Amino acid sequence: MTTPTVPVAPILGHVEAVELVDTGTWLASTGIFTATAEHLASAVAALECPAVRRPVLKAGHDGRFGVGEPALGYVANLRVDNDGQTLIGDYRGMPAWLTEVDDAGQSVLASAYPDRSVECEHNYRCQLGHCHPFVVHAVAWLGVERPAIGTLQSLQEMYGVVAATTASEDGQLVALTSRQEISVPQQISASANTDDVRRAYYATPDGSGWSMWIREMYVDPMELIVDDDSNGTIVRVPYEVDADGTVTFGDPQPVKVEYVAARAAGGAPAVVFASNAESRAVLATPPSPPATPVEVVPPTPKEKPVSVLSDGLRTDLGLDAEVDEATILEAAREALAERADPPVAAQLPDGTVAVDSQTWQDTVAAAAEGRQARTAQLEQHRRGVVEAAINDGRIPPARRDSWLAQLAADPGAETVLASLEKGTVPLEPIGKTGVDAVENATAASVRESEAYKNWSTS
Numbered sequence: 001m002t003t004p005t006v007p008v009a010p011i012l013g014h015v016e017a018v019e020l021v022d023t024g025t026w027l028a029s030t031g032i033f034t035a036t037a038e039h040l041a042s043a044v045a046a047l048e049c050p051a052v053r054r055p056v057l058k059a060g061h062d063g064r065f066g067v068g069e070p071a072l073g074y075v076a077n078l079r080v081d082n083d084g085q086t087l088i089g090d091y092r093g094m095p096a097w098l099t100e101v102d103d104a105g106q107s108v109l110a111s112a113y114p115d116r117s118v119e120c121e122h123n124y125r126c127q128l129g130h131c132h133p134f135v136v137h138a139v140a141w142l143g144v145e146r147p148a149i150g151t152l153q154s155l156q157e158m159y160g161v162v163a164a165t166t167a168s169e170d171g172q173l174v175a176l177t178s179r180q181e182i183s184v185p186q187q188i189s190a191s192a193n194t195d196d197v198r199r200a201y202y203a204t205p206d207g208s209g210w211s212m213w214i215r216e217m218y219v220d221p222m223e224l225i226v227d228d229d230s231n232g233t234i235v236r237v238p239y240e241v242d243a244d245g246t247v248t249f250g251d252p253q254p255v256k257v258e259y260v261a262a263r264a265a266g267g268a269p270a271v272v273f274a275s276n277a278e279s280r281a282v283l284a285t286p287p288s289p290p291a292t293p294v295e296v297v298p299p300t301p302k303e304k305p306v307s308v309l310s311d312g313l314r315t316d317l318g319l320d321a322e323v324d325e326a327t328i329l330e331a332a333r334e335a336l337a338e339r340a341d342p343p344v345a346a347q348l349p350d351g352t353v354a355v356d357s358q359t360w361q362d363t364v365a366a367a368a369e370g371r372q373a374r375t376a377q378l379e380q381h382r383r384g385v386v387e388a389a390i391n392d393g394r395i396p397p398a399r400r401d402s403w404l405a406q407l408a409a410d411p412g413a414e415t416v417l418a419s420l421e422k423g424t425v426p427l428e429p430i431g432k433t434g435v436d437a438v439e440n441a442t443a444a445s446v447r448e449s450e451a452y453k454n455w456s457t458s
Helices: 037-046 108-112 155-159 194-202 276-282 305-317 325-339 357-391 397-409 413-419 435-440 443-447
Strands: 012-022 024-028 031-035 056-059 074-081 086-095 115-125 131-142 165-167 173-175 187-189 212-219 222-228 233-241 247-249
Touching: 012 037, 012 074, 012 115, 012 131, 012 155, 031 037, 037 074, 037 086, 037 115, 037 131, 056 074, 056 086, 074 131, 108 155, 187 194, 194 212, 194 222, 194 233, 194 247, 212 276, 305 325, 357 397, 357 413, 397 413
Parallel strands: 012 173, 056 131
Antiparallel strands: 012 086, 024 031, 074 086, 115 131, 165 173, 212 222, 222 233, 233 247
């Protein structure tokens, strides 16, 4: 007999901690796209809903294979980083040949698809009727296309620090692509690190202003490259760190963008920052940028303000144009005296009723009791709906708390619960038949049984 050939299960590859979305307003192919920290948090929270799937991985947005196109993996462990400003996830379940790393630390995935673009939806309503503010459905790999969010780290950068791959316990190939985050301080001396240098610079007169921010920090030689947002210039600031960790700074020197005059060729910065806000993240309370100055235009003085006022009062009071200002003033005083001290009822606008303080307090207390009673009534109604669904066999008893929570969060879920087919969940506990049923039977129930009534010894 011929021995059957058993196919070998393909090894799948992973890529950890891939940046997917940065907060900001971006120009995408579909138009202006805005992502906030609240959107990113909502994308993570949406995955707790049983009707929201994990994002799938695909090659590009066009869907060239149409319906039934295979996914190339999925995104797991969706989470936020960088103080909630970046959405990241782990690529999982990809063909291993995409993530295998060569001797130079590169892979096919990083070379062919270095960037990515998310397919997301605002205010997505799932099949359970929940409205999710922001959901990521898919992550499309980009090859020649440029990403809409250009601040995301390229896979080429990520794989540039990878030396090898490793196999996990389940036999899947994992690409170790985590990079050193700029928020992790590097030690410069026994008593100071890069964060200490940043704090020291931002405490100086030059660095305390809003416009000066550290773009790059070098250790060999010790110098900062500082950007001045007020005029767009860049300066080199040398610094020293003594034995007790005290940092001192030299005079700033203008440099070119290439930094040719600042250091020997080939030197790599110890820390690089992308923005003023990112550079100042080490400070507890970064200074706010100055408000845009508003030009105050003084009003044009009127030539005869008293005459204009007088003319207006003459008209309002029904006086002749020839009367003098003394007569106008006296007529105005008389008019004000007639309007003084109106009754309380006359001071209230139409439709307003004046009540004493005790009556108002009693009304507020009654309203609070009414709200409590309504809350209890709604809770009792939700419990009744869920118990009815359990008794009808639409949901198992183990889902009682889950459905109660869904009804409290979204009353529309009651329609979904009512639409479930009855009898899909067994109502009787498993095992209450045969011997168990006999052991739990009572004498009265046996006598009333049709089998007992029709039993005979013949």
